[in-house]
Amino acid sequence: TAVDRLVLFAGEFQRIALSATVRPLDRIAAWVGGFRLERGADDLPRYARRSVAVVESRQPKRYDVEVRLPPALAAVPGEEREGDTLWTAIAADLRDRIREARSTLVFTNSRRLSEKLTRLINDGAPRELAWSHHGSLARELRSAIEKRLKAGDLPALVATSSLELGIDIGALDQVLLVQAPRSLASATQRVGRAGHAVGEVSRARFYPTHARDFLECAVAARAVLDGEIEPIRPVGAPLDLLAQWIVGMVAHERWRADDLYDFLRTSAPYHELPRRQFDLVVEMLAGRYADARIAELRPRVAFDRLDGTIAARPGAARLVAQSGGTIPDRGYFQLRIEDSNARLGELDEEFVWERSLGDTFLLGTQSWRIRRITSNEVFVAPARGGAVLAPFWRADARDRGAVFSERIGRLLERADSELEQPGFESALAEEYALDAAAAAELARQLRAARAALGGRLPHRRRLVFEESLERASSGTAHPGDGRRQVVLYTFWGGTLNRPLALALAAAWEEAEGTSIETLADDDAVLLVLPAGADAHQLLARVTPERLEQLLRARLESSGFFGAQFR
Numbered sequence: 001t002a003v004d005r006l007v008l009f010a011g012e013f014q015r016i017a018l019s020a021t022v023r024p025l026d027r028i029a030a031w032v033g034g035f036r037l038e039r040g041a042d043d044l045p046r047y048a049r050r051s052v053a054v055v056e057s058r059q060p061k062r063y064d065v066e067v068r069l070p071p072a073l074a075a076v077p078g079e080e081r082e083g084d085t086l087w088t089a090i091a092a093d094l095r096d097r098i099r100e101a102r103s104t105l106v107f108t109n110s111r112r113l114s115e116k117l118t119r120l121i122n123d124g125a126p127r128e129l130a131w132s133h134h135g136s137l138a139r140e141l142r143s144a145i146e147k148r149l150k151a152g153d154l155p156a157l158v159a160t161s162s163l164e165l166g167i168d169i170g171a172l173d174q175v176l177l178v179q180a181p182r183s184l185a186s187a188t189q190r191v192g193r194a195g196h197a198v199g200e201v202s203r204a205r206f207y208p209t210h211a212r213d214f215l216e217c218a219v220a221a222r223a224v225l226d227g228e229i230e231p232i233r234p235v236g237a238p239l240d241l242l243a244q245w246i247v248g249m250v251a252h253e254r255w256r257a258d259d260l261y262d263f264l265r266t267s268a269p270y271h272e273l274p275r276r277q278f279d280l281v282v283e284m285l286a287g288r289y290a291d292a293r294i295a296e297l298r299p300r301v302a303f304d305r306l307d308g309t310i311a312a313r314p315g316a317a318r319l320v321a322q323s324g325g326t327i328p329d330r331g332y333f334q335l336r337i338e339d340s341n342a343r344l345g346e347l348d349e350e351f352v353w354e355r356s357l358g359d360t361f362l363l364g365t366q367s368w369r370i371r372r373i374t375s376n377e378v379f380v381a382p383a384r385g386g387a388v389l390a391p392f393w394r395a396d397a398r399d400r401g402a403v404f405s406e407r408i409g410r411l412l413e414r415a416d417s418e419l420e421q422p423g424f425e426s427a428l429a430e431e432y433a434l435d436a437a438a439a440a441e442l443a444r445q446l447r448a449a450r451a452a453l454g455g456r457l458p459h460r461r462r463l464v465f466e467e468s469l470e471r472a473s474s475g476t477a478h479p480g481d482g483r484r485q486v487v488l489y490t491f492w493g494g495t496l497n498r499p500l501a502l503a504l505a506a507a508w509e510e511a512e513g514t515s516i517e518t519l520a521d522d523d524a525v526l527l528v529l530p531a532g533a534d535a536h537q538l539l540a541r542v543t544p545e546r547l548e549q550l551l552r553a554r555l556e557s558s559g560f561f562g563a564q565f566r
Contacts, residue, residue: 001245001267004034008263012036015052020192021185023231025054031234031268045262047271064203065191065224067217067434068093074437090207091120094176097205098129101173103149104156107190108178109398111136111160115390117178118158119362132364133159136332136346136393141364164189172196175204180216182398184407185229187220208438211445212523216400218432218442219407225433230403237273241326242281247300250310251317257282257308282310335363338371338379347378348393361389399494400522408491409460415446416457458489465489465535486535488525500542501525502558503550507541510553 003015017032033050040046070093073081098104098121106121108114111134118132131145131154142162148154150170157163164186172194181187195202204224206217223229245264249255261278264270287299300319302311332346344363352373355361360369360383369383411432418424429439450457458464466487490497501520504527508516517528527535542550555561 001241001264001269003032004267005245005249007266015050021188021229023229025056027234028232029054034268035266035271037262037266045265047265059198061192061227062195062199062201063191063225064201065206065221065433066204067206067208067214067221067432067438069208069435069437069441071437074441086209087116087120090178090209091117092124093207094178095121095124095129097174097176098156102152102155103170103172104174104176105163105169105172105190105193106130106156106158106176106178107163107181108158108160109182110393112390112392113178114158114160115362115364118365119390121156121158122365128154128365130154130156130158130365133157133162135160135162136391137364138343138345141344161186163193173203175202176207177204177217178207179209179213180206180220183230183401184220184223184404187224188227188229191224208441211449214438214442214445215408215411216404218428218434218438219404219411221433222431223404223407228403228407230401234269237270237277238326239277239281242270242273242278243285243300244320246282246285246310247312247316248320250301251312251320254309254311257303257310260310286310333373334377336377336379338381344368344380347391351391351393352378359389361391363391399498401493401495405491405493405496405522406460412446412457412491413459413461416450416459416462419443419446419450453489458491463488463490467535483531484529484533486527486529488527488535488539489523490525491523494520494522497521497523497525498560499547499551499555501527502554502560503542503547504538506550506554507546508538510550511541 006013015032017028019028022028029052030049033052035047035049038046038048070089072089072092073086076085076089094106094117098106106117108117111132114132114134118130121130122128131148133142133145145154145157146167146169149157150168152170157169163169175191175194177187177190181190191202191204193202194204206221208214208217242264246260249260257279261273261275264278265273282301282303284297285299285301286303287297289297290299299313300316302313303309304311333349333352335344335347336342337344355370355373355378357370357373360367362368367383368380370378371381372379415424418427425436425439425443428434428442429436432439434442446457453464453466456462456464466489468485469483490500492500497520501518504525505516505518508514514530516530517526519526527538529535529538
């Protein structure tokens, strides 16, 4: 929509969209192209789709990819590979790999782990080897360490998704991934940061940190080699962005509502926008819900219903400049240096609530002491000594998608039938880019899981139930009340398990008139049911035809919805 809006000022122009990680190309090309608005003699709007040519390179990308279990961990029994033993061994191996190269990018899935690994890597080095890099560091700080890496002054950055895309940090020798990325596209983007030139080899090593992670790293590595990523499904007519565009477009000039609606439909995301939805958003912006307790619903535009025009109210242009975008408000606190007021970055509100004045924590490679906390800012001063506490940010979690989960399900299905066959481990190593120790560990974990689940692994065509009496805080069961915990092992990914859990809760409430506790992650759904309840019967109530109805009944009151739409 931003590109389409330029047509108003510059007329038609050639559009060039570049990406190495999108599919299907035809769908994305049509989305980029959009529509021309033409009016006939009757002055009615007509739309012509712009023609777009797809240029695709057929040269295969070369990779050197491996899932690695450091020798120091391979020599330790599986049940002892946790805590300090695990992270110290991984950091030592990362340190060795960093020293062998000129420039290295280490990827993690959370900002807290980025900070933790940076500290561990530097702890065993005679000089500073790495700096953390993530979205909660101030832009000026990120820019400075990017320049140091590019100049060869800093050997490594430990980053989150903040460096997945094409920020210019110079040529990279290798990428090291601690834990599997949350999507196959992320895996390809991260690995592709090394050897990012025509004909170059992209060199990467995956470091799993727990049992499920071995499975995900193996699948992600194979997907990178196969060139498989998730298909993109552009969102049709997102109304939150529509509200931003309406305010932005009327901020400097008055628009007729009919003309504004006709123009917005030239943009592919809004081409099928119903006029009723457009009118409702305009009414919301004009103050239809201004009496609600939510301050954000106060009037932003003035809608003259007599002549059908929309104009901005005072302050609208400033509001657009300050709060445009789609990132939800996570309640972050601004982190500032007390003496200079210089901004260091952001802290999660929950992390701040758990801190007291005088506490120290680590950010980047520097220890900081909390000196003052206001309603939305934390003021710190440099602290001596090595703080070990790293901040956490709750927004780091991301659900695993359907394509990634489908590949995991296929591997589990194969393992269920071939796990005890000779040569299974060597086949794993060859097909999934595992070193020998990692292949042996994955096979061991699969055998242990199958034994724990009654001799059957869950996979694409098998749902495994585990039922047990709920346990009290003392660790004892409750035979008296009979409440049971039911775990559905699906491995379908959080993008399916989370709405499934909401739908199951809604189906139970609809039938029984009471609520149940649910919890979902990428691999399972947990239900806490009263005595006598039949989990199979509950699952049967959530049919494909009723799924959306049940989900809508429960979604608005969920914590997930509240966190995304504050």
